[in-house]
Amino acid sequence: MTEIDRSEVAGLTPAQARARFRDGLVTPTAGWSRGWTQANLVVLPREEAYDFLVFAQRNPRACPVLEVFEPGAVSGALLDGDVRTDLPAYRVFRDGELVEEPTDVRSWWRDDLVSFLVGCSFTFEDALLVAGIDVRHQSEGVNVPMYRTSVRCRPAGALSGPLVVSMRPVPADRVADAVRVTSRYPGVHGAPVHVGDPGALGIEDLDRPDHGDAVTVRPGEVPVFWACGVTPQAAVVESRPTLALTHAPGHMLVTDGRDTDLLLA
Amino acid sequence: MTEIDRSEVAGLTPAQARARFRDGLVTPTAGWSRGWTQANLVVLPREEAYDFLVFAQRNPRACPVLEVFEPGAVSGALLDGDVRTDLPAYRVFRDGELVEEPTDVRSWWRDDLVSFLVGCSFTFEDALLVAGIDVRHQSEGVNVPMYRTSVRCRPAGALSGPLVVSMRPVPADRVADAVRVTSRYPGVHGAPVHVGDPGALGIEDLDRPDHGDAVTVRPGEVPVFWACGVTPQAAVVESRPTLALTHAPGHMLVTDGRDTDLLLA
Numbered sequence: 330m331t332e333i334d335r336s337e338v339a340g341l342t343p344a345q346a347r348a349r350f351r352d353g354l355v356t357p358t359a360g361w362s363r364g365w366t367q368a369n370l371v372v373l374p375r376e377e378a379y380d381f382l383v384f385a386q387r388n389p390r391a392c393p394v395l396e397v398f399e400p401g402a403v404s405g406a407l408l409d410g411d412v413r414t415d416l417p418a419y420r421v422f423r424d425g426e427l428v429e430e431p432t433d434v435r436s437w438w439r440d441d442l443v444s445f446l447v448g449c450s451f452t453f454e455d456a457l458l459v460a461g462i463d464v465r466h467q468s469e470g471v472n473v474p475m476y477r478t479s480v481r482c483r484p485a486g487a488l489s490g491p492l493v494v495s496m497r498p499v500p501a502d503r504v505a506d507a508v509r510v511t512s513r514y515p516g517v518h519g520a521p522v523h524v525g526d527p528g529a530l531g532i533e534d535l536d537r538p539d540h541g542d543a544v545t546v547r548p549g550e551v552p553v554f555w556a557c558g559v560t561p562q563a564a565v566v567e568s569r570p571t572l573a574l575t576h577a578p579g580h581m582l583v584t585d586g587r588d589t590d591l592l593l594a
Numbered sequence: 595m596t597e598i599d600r601s602e603v604a605g606l607t608p609a610q611a612r613a614r615f616r617d618g619l620v621t622p623t624a625g626w627s628r629g630w631t632q633a634n635l636v637v638l639p640r641e642e643a644y645d646f647l648v649f650a651q652r653n654p655r656a657c658p659v660l661e662v663f664e665p666g667a668v669s670g671a672l673l674d675g676d677v678r679t680d681l682p683a684y685r686v687f688r689d690g691e692l693v694e695e696p697t698d699v700r701s702w703w704r705d706d707l708v709s710f711l712v713g714c715s716f717t718f719e720d721a722l723l724v725a726g727i728d729v730r731h732q733s734e735g736v737n738v739p740m741y742r743t744s745v746r747c748r749p750a751g752a753l754s755g756p757l758v759v760s761m762r763p764v765p766a767d768r769v770a771d772a773v774r775v776t777s778r779y780p781g782v783h784g785a786p787v788h789v790g791d792p793g794a795l796g797i798e799d800l801d802r803p804d805h806g807d808a809v810t811v812r813p814g815e816v817p818v819f820w821a822c823g824v825t826p827q828a829a830v831v832e833s834r835p836t837l838a839l840t841h842a843p844g845h846m847l848v849t850d851g852r853d854t855d856l857l858l859a
Contacts, residue, residue: 375644379643382644383647387662394651396651397652397750485662
């Protein structure tokens, strides 16, 4: 993200941000279009979509569904755009195998595909910053670190998989504040699922995340873990659907929804 | 509810309460098994279940799904019992027509039926009582008044219908408290959808609810309206599925879940 002016991209409207990605820019989206909701994307054939919704219902922390498009639709209430072109990067899975990481999925599109927009913890990062809590991957200009844990999600039909978490280091005396701030956003993963002790989650080395980039954990800081929208992606891959399209980790859909709409009164 | 000892039924475990209903007792369940979560029931063929989940996602205030059983299953994480026998009263709809109001639906059961447990505002009534706010239908020993409104839900596939609300009169100086208390329970309808002015919801006469019983609104009290779990029932009926089983309004499933699990931290 070194070539990107972070203060400039924070001020872009969602439509402006999506235009850049549609034009070919590939970058993690943390910090982009501040105040606008970013979403994980999972696209599945209609035949596999029911299991996905039940999986989401059973694992609401990891899989908070913000919107379900009609079968074949490329836009919806939260997106006045084209879900096939407007993300910086996608992943294409056939029978559970990653076959491509394109910047456009129009060639894969079918009329029976259902797009799920799933809440993303980037939404509450602005609230953390307002509370004076540094969001390390933003200040270090890298992608958020994500880890596959040894915790299993509740299965649903063909879908099962590990809980995937994102990690942000928080000073020990601000952990309670980080919990309070993020618990007000249940629609985007909400409160942390785990504080400290990566080993209890089966994470062997914080410096080697499964997705994204490692960040500095300073002395006096505690690693805090939130459920991550890559969780449904991992379950979808394990279930080996004939076709699945997703965002590339950290490369989210910038929607036309406002973060404040996800804030509890 | 005149023959029922209200303080006794408030103290029953869910299993004890369900045993009474299984043995034939027919009564609204408000005030029963205090502290344990009560749920609306909607049972649909698997083929119609996808639309129901999308409808729930699009109308979360009215249709907060607490659990989805596996197809054909009669119990689940929130029910160590039998969903076909353990409610005080059911409704059976064929092609959208109410054909029976039995106390047992075993004769209607099929292996492709999916049971949805949907949050019920009875859950937050205990919290209102603790806050010193009278719950009028409980103190008057009747069923909660429910109204079909002129507000339409967001449709999903074959499902569309009116928003149905429950009403509780609240003293004007306690309305803000009622909002605060109930907004901490988003999984069971959460904050009111409307305060005062029944006409704006298309309700012509508070004394003639569409379901349940009228309650006294005292001078200085304001009618406060919460989204009601009869909403999904109304949408299901309008969509005329081949078969639908539901609870009878006010006659809920007393689950093995605790209200505190639905309380926001």
